[in-house]
Amino acid sequence: MAVYSEKxxxxxxxxxxxxxxxxxxxxxxxxNPVCGDMMAFYIxxxxxxxxxxxxxxxxxxxxxxxxxxxxxxxxxxxxxEAKKLNRNMVADELDGLPPNKMHCSNLGAEALRKxxxxxxxxxxxxxxx
Amino acid sequence: xxxxxxxxxxxxxxxxxxxxxxxxxxKEHWGNPLxxxxxxxxxxxxxxxxxxxxxxxxxxxPKEIYFTASGSExxxxxxxxxxxxxxxxxxxxxxxxxxxxxxxNSAKTLEKLGFEVTIVPVDKYGLVNPDDVAAAVRKDTTLxxxxxxxxxxxxxxxxxxxxxAVKERGTRHFPYxxxxxxxxxxxxxxxxxxxxxxxxxxxxNQFYGPHGAGALFVRRGVRIMPLIDGGIQESGRRAGTExxxxxxxxxxxxxxxxxxxxxxxxxxxxxxxxxxxxxxTEIDHVYLTGHPTQRLPGHxxxxxxxxxxxxxxxxxxxxxxxxxxxxxCTSRALKASHVLTAxxxxxxxxxxxxxxxxxxxxxxxxxxxxxxxxxxxxxRLREMSPLYKA
Numbered sequence: 001m002a003v004y005s006e007k008x009x010x011x012x013x014x015x016x017x018x019x020x021x022x023x024x025x026x027x028x029x030x031x032n033p034v035c036g037d038m039m040a041f042y043i044x045x046x047x048x049x050x051x052x053x054x055x056x057x058x059x060x061x062x063x064x065x066x067x068x069x070x071x072x073x074x075x076x077x078x079x080x081e082a083k084k085l086n087r088n089m090v091a092d093e094l095d096g097l098p099p100n101k102m103h104c105s106n107l108g109a110e111a112l113r114k115x116x117x118x119x120x121x122x123x124x125x126x127x128x129x
Numbered sequence: 130x131x132x133x134x135x136x137x138x139x140x141x142x143x144x145x146x147x148x149x150x151x152x153x154x155x156k157e158h159w160g161n162p163l164x165x166x167x168x169x170x171x172x173x174x175x176x177x178x179x180x181x182x183x184x185x186x187x188x189x190x191p192k193e194i195y196f197t198a199s200g201s202e203x204x205x206x207x208x209x210x211x212x213x214x215x216x217x218x219x220x221x222x223x224x225x226x227x228x229x230x231x232x233x234n235s236a237k238t239l240e241k242l243g244f245e246v247t248i249v250p251v252d253k254y255g256l257v258n259p260d261d262v263a264a265a266v267r268k269d270t271t272l273x274x275x276x277x278x279x280x281x282x283x284x285x286x287x288x289x290x291x292x293x294a295v296k297e298r299g300t301r302h303f304p305y306x307x308x309x310x311x312x313x314x315x316x317x318x319x320x321x322x323x324x325x326x327x328x329x330x331x332x333x334n335q336f337y338g339p340h341g342a343g344a345l346f347v348r349r350g351v352r353i354m355p356l357i358d359g360g361i362q363e364s365g366r367r368a369g370t371e372x373x374x375x376x377x378x379x380x381x382x383x384x385x386x387x388x389x390x391x392x393x394x395x396x397x398x399x400x401x402x403x404x405x406x407x408x409x410t411e412i413d414h415v416y417l418t419g420h421p422t423q424r425l426p427g428h429x430x431x432x433x434x435x436x437x438x439x440x441x442x443x444x445x446x447x448x449x450x451x452x453x454x455x456x457x458c459t460s461r462a463l464k465a466s467h468v469l470t471a472x473x474x475x476x477x478x479x480x481x482x483x484x485x486x487x488x489x490x491x492x493x494x495x496x497x498x499x500x501x502x503x504x505x506x507x508x509r510l511r512e513m514s515p516l517y518k519a
Contacts, residue, residue: 033477
């Protein structure tokens with residue numbers, strides 16, 4: 001399995017933060033099974049920081065490892081920091097991804113961003129009410 | 130850790146007698162078979178013996194066998210070689226929707242050169258209907274190509290019927306009929322006259338021979354343009370010094386397969402049937418792809434719903450089991466399998482494709498080991514999947 005780094009394989013075999021958060025503050029879902037990857041991220045926000053994060057992923061080994069790594073990196077970050085996570089940062093943390101799997105990395109960062117946006121739009125709604 | 134190799138469609142282990150036969154042509158008889166001096170003698174004799182062995186496997190004459198470096202090359206040679214050579218006669222060819230990429234992409238190349246290609250669909254089992262193929266034949270059709278069996282879903286095509294229907298519709302010589310028998314040569318009985326084919330591709334690494342040697346049968350009288358120009362090797366139809374050792378290996382494998390094939394098939398069918406039975410009854414939402422009975426011995430292909438093939442493949446690999454998948458992520462090109470698409474498998478379900486291809490080294494215990502290991506993997510991945518609701 002030389003196409004993947006040790007770190008990718010570790011996160012694939014022992015993914016961190018798998019699951020759902022029923023009362024999540026924000027949810028982000030990207031991709032679809034037709035394309036081969038789908039990720040759902042759930043976040044809890046406390047004092048402007050991501051206090052808890054869980055994910056569910058349909059996809060290849062890289063997609064699962066990326067989801068796990070994104071969840072681990074984002075946990076404890078401020079929302080502003082978390083929004084800046086991009087595919088290269090995630091791939092670097094995983095000691096690299098094969099070129100044709102970089103889109104998985106993108107998808108992970110995008111799902112997290114969507115969850116944050118979901119949280120922020122809910123906050124904005126609450127303030128106007 | 131137990132090792133189970135269930136990917137014989139990718140490569141087969143070499144038979145000991147194949148390796149034995151090859152070694153002298155790597156160590157001592159490394160000469161060029163074209164050489165007139167004595168260094169060319171042994172390689173030339175060995176190659177011509179291999180030609181006889183391959184011819185006998187498929188009921189052809191030795192002069193009708195042209196060695197290539199692979200099944201893909203044989204397919205390229207057949208499709209492009211025939212179409213290009215006979216374009217004064219017409220610029221239309223017919224292929225099925227589930228052909229190997231070496232056939233489909235050859236057809237695409239021809240389209241770029243101004244040829245027309247008709248792609249005949251298949252039914253939900255992957256079967257090609259002879260009438261559909263005959264109906265696609267036109268006055269300017271020079272070649273029809275339908276594979277003998279599909280490597281991804283195991284379905285065996287009624288080639289004799291298809292060839293007959295095509296010949297009834299065509300003229301005396303045209304269109305020529307080609308079959309890609311890479312998945313069946315050395316595995317199913319093949320007689321080119323009984324099948325009624327003009328061209329047939331095969332590869333040694335599908336029946337316990339080495340990589341690097343394939344062959345194209347070209348019936349006497351069929352006009353074909355060489356793709357590799359150069360010297361007079363292979364009667365001028367395929368230039369380049371032949372890979373003698375690999376060809377000797379192919380020939381030896383062909384000779385063994387000719388006598389062992391039936392016994393091999395009898396051995397594999399129960400393994401195949403047990404794996405299909407257990408996969409589809411013991412795990413929910415697992416669907417067989419391809420034909421339930423008209424399929425290659427030792428070929429099992431399924432789609433597992435709610436999860437993706439590569440992730441299953443990786444977990445299986447970590448537990449010593451080698452399989453294949455037609456999922457988008459497994460293909461380096463990141464494209465959904467055209468075969469699963471053609472038989473109507475929904476795109477999301479096709480992502481959960483797994484292909485098990487068995488060989489003579491496998492046992493019923495291997496099947497049972499897979500059934501010990503795979504269900505927990507599927508459970509685990511489904512628990513992780515946003516699509517699965519327990």
